[in-house]
Amino acid sequence: MNDITTINTAQPATPATIDVDGKPYLRDAKGNLVPVEAVKPADLLMDETVRKITGFARDLSAQIARFKGHTFEDVNGLQALIAQEYGASVGGKKGNITLSSFDGCLKVQVQVADLLEFGPELQAAKALIDECLSDWSADSRVELRALVNKVFNVDKEGQINRAELFMLLRVQIADERWVRAMKAISDSIRVIGSRTYVRFYERATPNAPWNAISIDLAAV
Incomplete structure (x- = not known):
């Protein structure tokens, strides 16, 4: 993999002051200029802390973006090399691919997931399902x-539970209304794009369970 150079572009931990008649001022959230001496020490400390953390977060985000770019370059390069050398492609039709180390202890997975939205047919399906449940x-x-x-x-963002929805589609019931409801659900599904994910795993031995190498801040 290409080397990833870390460049320290963090913002200064202390805010840039504005000099007015030789006195330092800070701009508040409303755009007003406030003399530094009038700002509470706790607010100055909070400002400094937030700027420091955000500066590191910005650097880390940029580094992860570079790492992701290098990862896809390496995977695509390997696929192109194998295709050229052997006349065979590596990976599935949708772009999914799993690469493993020779000892079977490291694994890189690239997964392409469809982005879905649901049309008005879903409301018709809900009405039919409610009718079935009411009669049963x-x-x-x-x-x-x-x-x-x-x-x-629905959740707070108005999104239905998609995993449970696909479980519902697998339920086989002979009732004609149920069959029509399942067809309405299927017809409501629209693929509006895709998103590519890359995941990393490791294990101590080829027979041990896989452990994810997390670069998700919430999961670390």
């Missing part, structure tokens, strides 16, 4: 009712 006895298919509730229980 209250004691029947308790697990199915729970699954339906999970699917259409």
Whole structure:
């Protein structure tokens, strides 16, 4: 892999002051100039801390972006080399590919996931499903009712539970209304793009379970 050079571009830990008649001022969130001597020490300390952390975060973000770029360059280069050397492609039709070290203890996965949105057919499906559940006895298919509730229980961003939705599509019921509801769900799915993910794994021996090498700040 290409070397990744870390460049320290962090912003200064202390804010840039503005001199007015020889006195230092800071600009507040409303755009007002406030004399530095009038700013509470706690606010100055908080400002310094935030600037310091943000400076490091900005550097780290840039380094990860460079690392991601180099990773895809290396994977694409390997695929091109194998295609040229052997006349065979490496990876699936959608771009998914898994590369392993010779000893079987390191693994790099590139996964391409479709970005989906759901059309108005989903509302028709919900109406048909509600009709089915209303007609069926209250004691029947308790697990199915729970699954339906999970699917259409939207989150704070108004998004339905997609994983549960695809589980619902696998439920086979002969009721004609249910069949139409499942077709409406399938028809509602639109692929609006894709997103590529790269994941890294390691293990001590070829028979040991894989451990993810996380570069997700929340998962570290």
